Amino acid sequence: MKSTIVFPYLxxxxxxxxxxxxxxxxxxxxxxxxxxxxxxxxxxxxxLNDVIYAAKVGIAGGIPLGIGASILANLKESKEKFPPSGS
Incomplete structure (x- = not known):
């Protein structure tokens, strides 16, 4: 169960x-x-408004992208762990 420990850090x-x-x-x-x-x-x-705007863009875009990337990495790891049967 290495995946459950690595997933929050990832x-x-x-x-x-x-x-x-x-x-x-x-x-x-x-x-x-x-x-x-x-x-x-x-x-x-x-x-300062440019810095605030950059922070808003970073937070608004970074959270969904980071969550999506970690979910995709977790799915790829589980797919490699359990390959489909060749029948």
């Missing part, structure tokens, strides 16, 4: 990693857009 790790990756990606995109605006208009268009 769920936690995948959820946190997807939240962090979505947060970082969104924050970097918003920062790059702000820097492009700086070169065109002369002022930086990046503030």
């Amino acid at each position: 769920l936690f790790f995948l959820t946190l990693s997807t939240i962090a990756s979505l947060f970082t990606t969104t924050l970097l995109i918003r920062f790059v857009v702000g820097m492009i605006a700086y070169y065109q208009f002369g002022e930086i268009d990046f503030n």
Whole structure:
């Protein structure tokens, strides 16, 4: 019953990693857009609202993606453990 011990850790790790990756990606995109605006208009268009937006996107997208990825990994593990019969 190794799967029952690993599953909560995998769920936690995948959820946190997807939240962090979505947060970082969104924050970097918003920062790059702000820097492009700086070169065109002369002022930086990046503030605390961009960080809050990136956190919202990271949480809203990371939780379902992390849960879904851990469920798919668990299903793949159980499929490899019990292969279908060849009749």
